[in-house]
Amino acid sequence: MPSPHPWSLTISEAHHLLANKQLSAVELVESVLQRIKQTDSKLNSFISVTEEYALQSAAKADSMISNSKQTMLTGIPFQAKDNICTNSIATTCASKMLENFIPNYDATAITKLKSTGAVLLGKGNLDEFAMGSSTENSVFFPTKNPHDLSAVPGGSSGGPAASVSAEQCLFAIGSDTGGSVRQPASFCGVVGLKPTYGRVSRYGLVAFASSLDQIGPLTKNVQDSAFVLEAISGKDPKDSTSNPEVVPSYYKYLDGDVKDLKVGVPKEYFVDGMDADVASTVRSAIKTMEDMGAEISEVSLPHTSHALAVYYIIAPAEASSNLSRYDGVKFGYSDANSTDVWDALEKTRQHGFGPEVKRRILLGTYALSSGYYDAYYLKAQQVRSLIRQDFVNAFAKVDILIAPSTPTVAFPLGDKLSDPVQMYLNDIFTIPANIAGIPAISIPAGLIKNMPIGIQIMGPHHSEKTVLKAAHAYEQATNHGFLKPSIQE
Ligand code: GLN
Numbered sequence: 001m002p003s004p005h006p007w008s009l010t011i012s013e014a015h016h017l018l019a020n021k022q023l024s025a026v027e028l029v030e031s032v033l034q035r036i037k038q039t040d041s042k043l044n045s046f047i048s049v050t051e052e053y054a055l056q057s058a059a060k061a062d063s064m065i066s067n068s069k070q071t072m073l074t075g076i077p078f079q080a081k082d083n084i085c086t087n088s089i090a091t092t093c094a095s096k097m098l099e100n101f102i103p104n105y106d107a108t109a110i111t112k113l114k115s116t117g118a119v120l121l122g123k124g125n126l127d128e129f130a131m132g133s134s135t136e137n138s139v140f141f142p143t144k145n146p147h148d149l150s151a152v153p154g155g156s157s158g159g160p161a162a163s164v165s166a167e168q169c170l171f172a173i174g175s176d177t178g179g180s181v182r183q184p185a186s187f188c189g190v191v192g193l194k195p196t197y198g199r200v201s202r203y204g205l206v207a208f209a210s211s212l213d214q215i216g217p218l219t220k221n222v223q224d225s226a227f228v229l230e231a232i233s234g235k236d237p238k239d240s241t242s243n244p245e246v247v248p249s250y251y252k253y254l255d256g257d258v259k260d261l262k263v264g265v266p267k268e269y270f271v272d273g274m275d276a277d278v279a280s281t282v283r284s285a286i287k288t289m290e291d292m293g294a295e296i297s298e299v300s301l302p303h304t305s306h307a308l309a310v311y312y313i314i315a316p317a318e319a320s321s322n323l324s325r326y327d328g329v330k331f332g333y334s335d336a337n338s339t340d341v342w343d344a345l346e347k348t349r350q351h352g353f354g355p356e357v358k359r360r361i362l363l364g365t366y367a368l369s370s371g372y373y374d375a376y377y378l379k380a381q382q383v384r385s386l387i388r389q390d391f392v393n394a395f396a397k398v399d400i401l402i403a404p405s406t407p408t409v410a411f412p413l414g415d416k417l418s419d420p421v422q423m424y425l426n427d428i429f430t431i432p433a434n435i436a437g438i439p440a441i442s443i444p445a446g447l448i449k450n451m452p453i454g455i456q457i458m459g460p461h462h463s464e465k466t467v468l469k470a471a472h473a474y475e476q477a478t479n480h481g482f483l484k485p486s487i488q489e
Contacts, residue, residue, distance in 0.1 A: 005031060005035070006023055006027060006028045006031035006032070007028075007031045007034070007035040007167050008167050009028075009170065010170065010219075010220050010221055010223070010224055010482075011072065011073065011076050011170050011171060011219070011220075011223075011224040011227050011228075012072075012223055012224065012227070014028060014075070014076055014170060015070075015072055015073075015074075015076070018070065018075050019070060021065075024058075024062050024075075025059070025062045025065065025074070025075025025117075025119065026055065026058045026059055026062060028058070028075060028076075028077060029054050029055060029057075029058035029075075029077050029119055029121070030055070030058075032077045032121060032167075032168060032170070033049070033051055033054065033055075033121070035167060035168050036049055036121070036122075036163075036168045039146075039166050039168060039487055040168065042144060042149060042487065043143060043146060043149075043162050043163075043166055043168075043487070044125060044140075044142065044143050044144060044159075045079070045124060045125055045143050045153075045158070045159040045160075045162040045163040045166065045168060046079065046121075046122045046123065046124060046125065046159065046168070047082045047090075047094065047122070047124065047125050047138075047140055047159065048082075048089070048122045048123045049121060049122035050089055050120060050121065050122045050123075051122075053089070053120065054077065054119050054120065054121050054122070057114075057117075057119040057120065058075060058077075058119050060117070061074050061075035061118075061119060064117045065117075069117070070117070071116040071117060071231075072116070072227045072230075072231070073113065073116040073117060073118040073227065073228070073231055074116060074118070075117060075118075075119060076117075076118050076119065076171065077118075077119045077120075077121045077169050077170055078113065078118055078119065078120060078121060078169050078170065078171045078172055078173065079120075079121050079122060079123070079124045079159065079163045079164075079169040079173075080109075080110060080120060080122075080123055080160075080172070080173050081123070081124045081126050081130075081156075081157050081159065081160050081172070081173060081174045081175055082094060082123035082124055082125065082126055082159070083126060083129065083130050083175060083205060083206040083208075084107045084109060084110060084173060084175065084204060084205055084206075084215065085105060085106060085107045085204035085205070085206065086103060086106055086107070086110055086120065086123065087103060087104060087105055087106045087110075088102060088103075088104070089102065089103075089120075089123065090102050090123070091103050091123065092123070092139075092140075093126070093128060093129045093130070093206050094125060094126045094127065094128045094137070094138035094139055094140060095128045095129055095139055095352070095353065095354065095357070096139050096351065096352050096353075096354070097326050097332045097333045097348075097352035097353060098326075098331075098332045098333070099139070100332075100333075101331060101332050103204070105204065106204060107201075107203060107204020107205055107215075108201035108203040108236045108238060108239065109173055109201065109204070109205070109215045109232040110204065112231055112234075113173075113231060113232065116231050118231070121168075121169050123159075124157065124158075124159025124160040124163060124172060124174070125140065125141070125143045125158060125162075126138060126155065126156045126157060126158065126159055126174075126180075127155045127156035127158070127180075127356070128353070128354045128356060128357050129206070129208055129319070130156040130157075130175055130177060130180055130206075130208045131156065131208065131319070131356050131357055131360055132155045132356055132423065133155045133156070133179070133180075133183060133416075133423050133424075133426040133427060134152035134153075134154065134155045134158065134411075134413075134416065134417075134423065135152060135153055135154070135155040135156065135158025135159065135162075135184075136155070136413065136414070136417055137155070137156075137354060137356045137357075139354055142158075142413060143158040143159050143162050144162065144413070145162065145187060145188060145410045145451075145485075146162055146165045146166040146486075146487045147165070147188065147189060147410070147450070147451055147452060147483070147485045147486065147487075148410065148450075148451060149487075150412055150413060151187075151411065151412055151413065151451065152187065152410055152411060152412070152413055152415075153165075153184050153187055153188050153410065154183045154184030154185075154186065154187035154188065154406075154410060154426075155180060155183070155184055156174075156180040156184075157172075157174030157175065157176070157180045157181050157184050157192075157218065158184050160172030160173065160174040160181075160184070160218045161181075161184030161187065161190055161192065161218055162184075162188055164190045164218045164219060164220060165188035165189055165190050166485060166487050167220075167484075170219075170220070170224070171217055171218065171219045171220075171228050172217070172218045173216070173218070173228070173232065174192070174215070174216060174217075174218055175205055175208070175213055175214065175215050175216070176192075176194035176213075176214050176215075176216050176430075176434065177208050177209050177212045177213045177214075177315060177434060178212065178311050178315060178427045178430060178431045178434050179405075179426075179427040179429075179431060179434070181193065181194050181216040181217075181218060181442075182194055182405050182406075182430045182440060182441070182442035182454070182456060183405065183406050183426060183427065183430055183442070184218075185218055185405070185443075186405035186406045186442045186444075186452070186453060186454030186456075187406065187409065187410035187451075187452065188452060188485075189452030189483030189485065190218055190220060191218065191219045191220070191221060191224070191225050191441065191442070191443050191471070191475075191482075192216065192217075192218045192442045192454075193216045193217055193225050193439070193440075193441045193442075193464075193467075193468075194214055194216045194430075194433060194434070194439065194440050194441070195214055195215075195216055195229060195233065195439050195464060196214075196243070196437060196439045196461050196462050196463075196464065197211075197212070197214055197241070197434075197437035197461075198241050198242050198437070199214070199233050199242075199243055199245070199439070199462070199464065200214060200216070200229075200232050200233055200234075200242070201215075201234070201235075201236030201242045202214070202215065202239050202241065203236055203238035203239045203242075207318075207322040208315070208318070208319055208322065209315040209316075209318035209319055209322070210241075210318055210322065211318060212311075212315060212318070212434040212435070214434070215232065216229075217229055217232070220481075220482040221475060221481055221482055222254065222441075222443060222468055222471045222472040222475050223254055223472065225441070225468065225471075226251040226254060226468050226472075227250075227251060229250055229464060229468075230248075230249060230250050230251070233247045234247045245462050248465060250464060250465055253465045253466075253468065253469045254468060254469055254472040254473075255469065255473075256472065256473045256476045256477075257469075257473060258292050258293060258294045258469070258473045258474075259292065259293035259294070260293060260294070260295060261289075261293075261294045261399050261400065261466075261470060262294070262295050262297070262397070262398040262399045262400075263286070263289050263290075263294045263295065263296050263297075263398060263399070263400055263401070263402055263470070264297060264298070264299035264394055264397065264398030264400070264401045265286055265296060265297070265298050265299065265401070265402060265403075266298075266299050266300065266301045266304065266401055266403055267298050267299070267300055268300065268301050268302070268304035269282075269301075269403040269404060269429060270282075274407060275407060275408050275448075277448040277449075277453075278406070278407060278408065278409075278448070278453060279404070281404075281445050281446055281448065281453050281455065282402065282403065282404050282445070282455050284445075284446075285402060285445050285474060285478075286402055288474060288477055288478060289402065289470070289473075289474060292473060292477055294470075297397070297398060299394045299401070300390075300394075301387075301390040301394060301432070302390060303383065303386045303387045303390050304387070306383050306386075306387065307387055307428070307431045307432040307435055308424065308425070308427065308428055308431055309380070309383075310380045310383045310384050310387065310435060311431045311434070311435060312363065312424060313363075313367050313376050313377060313379075313380035314381070314384065314435075315360070315364075316361070316363035316364030316367065317363075317364040317367045317368050317376075317377050317380075318364070319357075319360045319361065319364050320361045320362075320363075320364030320365045321364070321368075323353075323357070323361055326348070326349065326352060326353075327345050327348065327349075328344050328345060328347075328348030328352070332352065333348060333351070333352040334348055335347035335348040335350075335351055335352070356420070359420065367380075384435050387432060387435050387436060388435065388436045388437070390436075391432075391436045391438055391458075391460070392460075395459070395460040399459065399463075399466055399470075400457050400458065400459045400463070400466060400467060400470050401457070401458045401459070402455060402456070402457055403429055403455070403456045403458065404429050404455060404456060405429060405430065405442035405453075405454035405455060405456040406426060406429060406430070406442075406453070406454065407425065407426065407428060407429065408426075409448050409449070409451035409452065409453050410451055410452075429456060430442075430456070433458050437461060438458055438459060438460060438461055438463075439458065439459055439461075439462075439463060439467050440456055440457065440458040440459075440467070441457050441467050441468065442454035442456050443457070443471045443474065443475060444475075444480045444481065444482065444483050445478075445480050446478075446480050447483065452483045455474075457470050457471050457474075
């Protein structure tokens with residue numbers, strides 16, 4: 001059998017070839033760089049490719065391997081979403097506001113990946129400031145879905161999901177505030193994990209909604225997700241909301257066994273009018289888990305129907321505050337044609353932000369303004385507590401929950417651009433996990449009319465071991481592993 005292209009390897013396959021000196025990190029990186037050149041003019045998943053830097057990092061990884069300092073990720077090439085700060089490499093948030101912003105520090109997740117010897121290839125496209133569900137809100141260009149170039153890859157981590165799907169990198173890291181890792185993972189046929197809030201440091205992740213934001217891995221399979229999660233997790237003195245919980249070797253718990261695991265099926269996730277193919281995909285996943293010996297029962301999360309409304313108060317409110325720093329003075333874009341400081345501030349924000357970001361700032365400012373605060377923001381915080389409590393009650397009875405990741409498969413480019421509410425409805429199944437701060441993973445569950453679809457597994461705070469174990473068992477028991485797209489060289 002001819003040996004596979006290095007770009008087509010999983011992390012563990014590449015790791016073993018590197019360890020046995022059958023492949024060097026430089027060869028691996030050259031192979032993925034070639035793959036990027038051959039495919040990215042069609043996909044547009046990268047905002048920037050740091051070729052020279054990647055080759056230098058690969059050479060360093062090779063010397064780590066020669067000096068017996070190899071870790072799981074040494075020499076493994078990855079893409080980082082372009083809202084994760086990278087020292088000396090532009091971090092644009094796909095916004096005109098930060099088009100020329102070059103951070104002088106790395107996000108903690110990047111520092112940790114670099115210390116393992118992982119190789120940064122470049123920065124991935126996203127909806128501006130991670131606001132969106134299709135990657136069409138990028139100021140640069142939309143990213144395409146590798147399974148159908150006329151469809152969206154999902155968002156906001158559309159670049160990371162498309163690049164893993166098209167095998168332009170062995171893994172990527174994205175951010176998930178309301179589903180932005182899991183929804184594009186579902187649309188592109190890859191594995192996307194949102195860890196427990198605080199599991200991964202947010203230091204250096206450009207803030208969107210700080211009480212919801214979390215960095216997570218996008219990978220070809222569940223085992224790779226476990227490797228990346230272990231590498232990026234842990235307490236960070238630079239993020240006071242990061243959690244001191246010990247970081248286990250998650251992959252050691254992937255034993256394929258779900259016997260006696262209590263799996264809850266939240267009835268509110270199977271609503272009238274839901275896509276019949278999506279519902280039957282999830283039902284057959286539940287059957288698979290049952291056949292493997294899991295105990296299935298129906299549970300109720302009664303406040304689920306309020307989750308979207310709560311999110312679209314809290315996230316814009318936090319965004320309006322976080323984005324107030326872009327004033328044309330401190331950093332980023334500054335409008336040069338102004339008469340005085342107020343005019344400069346107004347013009348900078350008028351021209352620096354795109355329409356969706358402005359919509360969120362307006363929504364958030366309104367919800368926080370005097371006279372409306374109690375009716376909107378305070379009420380949303382109260383309902384947030386009820387949604388969290390729903391999950392606490394459910395997890396008193398079951399170990400994990402299984403649900404759809406997305407209401408449909410990927411939709412055509414342009415389809416929902418003129419109707420923001422239709423776009424927001426895409427996040428209906430992913431948002432509750434962010435509101436409650438719990439871990440949730442989307443894993444491929446097959447194809448609907450030739451397009452990938454994911455199912456979602458959620459667990460209590462810091463139950464990543466169980467969530468990954470159940471996801472891995474499902475992946476092993478089915479043939480729905482990584483779905484190679486049709487995109488050719
Ligand atoms: N699509 C959601 C939004 O636009 C979620 C975004 C995210 O998770 N970053 O807010």
